[in-house]
Amino acid sequence: MNIEVLHNPEQQLIDYLDEKIAEFNWAHWEVNERRPLAVQIKNAKGEVIAGAAGRTFGNWLLINTLWVSDKLRGQNIGSQILQAMELAAKQRGCITCLLDTLNFQAMPFYEKHGYKTQWIQKNYPKTGCKYFMVKVL
Template identity: 75%
Template sequence: MKIEVLENPEQDLIDFLDKKIDDFNWANWEVGERLPLAVQIKNADGEIVAGAAARSFGDWLLLDTLWVSDALRGQNIGSKLLKEIEESGKKRGCVKCLLDTLNFQAMPFYEKHGYKTQWVQQSYPKTGCKYFMVKELF
């Protein structure tokens, strides 16, 4: 056997490895499904101008992304999207929400909405940090 270092691996290899880990996890995890969830806002031309994407599994909602276009920022749109996706998660049985945000992103926004920092990854990727935040969904 030989270990081969690939500086620019093919996407097929990455997909293969991800699938192998997914197969192992699903065979051993206590939940049987992870369901995608999203909310969006479109303008009159049908273009997406804001949205959020998450996954629900077990008791958890994992918020992957929340984005609002520059033109809509400061108009409470992010708060409305966050509330909608949290409510949708609660309807699926989620009792907690987990997210991460970088130091230059939206930590104060999430704190305003009841999220608490559980862990900070310092020096990420060099001099910044990443906040892992959790909220109980009541």
Template identity: 75%
Template sequence: MKIEVLQNPEPELINYLDKQIADFNWANWEVQERKPLAVQIKNEQGQVIAGAAGRSFGNWLQLSTLWVSEQLRDQDIGSEILKSFEDAGKTRGCIQCLLDTLNFQAMPFYKKHGYETQWVQENYPKTGCKYFMVKTL
């Protein structure tokens, strides 16, 4: 048996290891289903110009991404998207929402919408920080 450190591992190895831990987790986790969820706004040409994505599992809704194009910012579009995403999560039975955001991103926006910081990862990735936020829906 030999331990090898790979400075440039093949994506197949990363995928294999990710799948092994995912298989273990699914075999032992109390939740048997994770459902993707997204909200989008398209322009007349059919291009996505704003949206949100995440997933629901058990009692939780997880927001992974919320993005609004430059031309739509400062028009409360982000608030509408967030509300639509949360409402869809409630429809699925979610009672809490989890997200993370970086110090230069949208922490004040989420705070305005009732999210509370549960934990701050300091010095991320070097001098910034990452906020982990939760809201009861």
């Protein structure tokens, strides 16, 4: 057996390891379905100019990303996207949402929409903070 440290691993290895831990988790968790969920807004050229992505499983919506192009910021687009994600998750039976945001990102935005900080990872990645936020849908 040889333990090898890879400083620039192939994406194929990372995907393989993610798949293996997911297989283990599904064999032991009380839920057996994880479904992706996304919202997008496209311009007239068909380019995505705003959107969000995450997944639902069990009672939870996990939001991984929410992005709005610079030109659309301040026009309530992010709020509409967030509300669409939450509504779709509720229709799937979710009752709680979890997300994280960095200190320079959107914590006040999420607080405005009812999210509460549950945990702060300080000194992330060096001098910043990462906020883990939850909302009952």
